[in-house]
Amino acid sequence: MTSLRKFVGAPPPSPSPKQALERCEMCGVDVASSHNHVVDIDHRALLCVCRPCFLLFTRSDTGKFRAVPERYLSDPSLTLGEWQGLGIPVGTAFFLRGETGLAAFYPSPAGATECLLDLAAWTDLASSHPLLASARPEVEAILIREVSGTVECYLVPIDACYQLVGTVRLYWKGFDGGTEALSAIEAFFADVRSKAGA
Numbered sequence: 107m108t109s110l111r112k113f114v115g116a117p118p119p120s121p122s123p124k125q126a127l128e129r130c131e132m133c134g135v136d137v138a139s140s141h142n143h144v145v146d147i148d149h150r151a152l153l154c155v156c157r158p159c160f161l162l163f164t165r166s167d168t169g170k171f172r173a174v175p176e177r178y179l180s181d182p183s184l185t186l187g188e189w190q191g192l193g194i195p196v197g198t199a200f201f202l203r204g205e206t207g208l209a210a211f212y213p214s215p216a217g218a219t220e221c222l223l224d225l226a227a228w229t230d231l232a233s234s235h236p237l238l239a240s241a242r243p244e245v246e247a248i249l250i251r252e253v254s255g256t257v258e259c260y261l262v263p264i265d266a267c268y269q270l271v272g273t274v275r276l277y278w279k280g281f282d283g284g285t286e287a288l289s290a291i292e293a294f295f296a297d298v299r300s301k302a303g304a
């Protein structure tokens with residue numbers, strides 16, 4: 107699990123628009139601030155890439171470089187009781203499949219933090235919620251949040267998890283996060299919800 111932890115513990119891509127133009131980390135051309143990403147499996151790194159470089163790696167589930175897909179999906183049928191049955195001790199968690207298996211993480215002010223996952227309970231839940239088993243290894247994650255007595259469940263690209271972890275690291279203050287963190291997290295989930303058509 108070491109490599110996976112290192113992967114999600116890596117610094118997120120800078121959320122600040124430090125410059126109008128960034129460069130493709132594969133071929134060096136300028137890319138817009140909104141661009142695609144490729145995971146470098148060996149180095150556990152997320153590379154910012156131009157569209158042509160991105161398209162080189164969209165078909166591979168096994169190569170050293172893998173394009174981060176752009177799809178967002180939701181499973182509105184997951185119930186609060188089912189979520190609580192997993193026994194995850196936090197309200198927001200994401201689930202990633204890597205070379206060493208499935209692991210659960212939550213965003214914290216210290217970065218992505220791993221939490222214990224009952225694999226049998228997860229497998230059982232995935233049998234009635236196929237979305238949970240649909241995330242592509244290394245490049246997609248399942249993101250679940252309990253909020254106001256309900257639960258939201260999404261399949262998201264891995265760069266969205268980096269963005270969420272980066273948001274929490276950047277804004278979280280004190281015990282409950284503070285209003286700035288909470289509104290940034292709400293904005294993040296509103297964006298996910300709209301991309302997933304939920």
Ligand SMILES: [Zn+2]
Pocket residue numbers: 130131132133134135155156157158159160
């Ligand atoms: Zn490129």
Ligand SMILES: [Zn+2]
Pocket residue numbers: 119141142143153154155
């Ligand atoms: Zn980037």
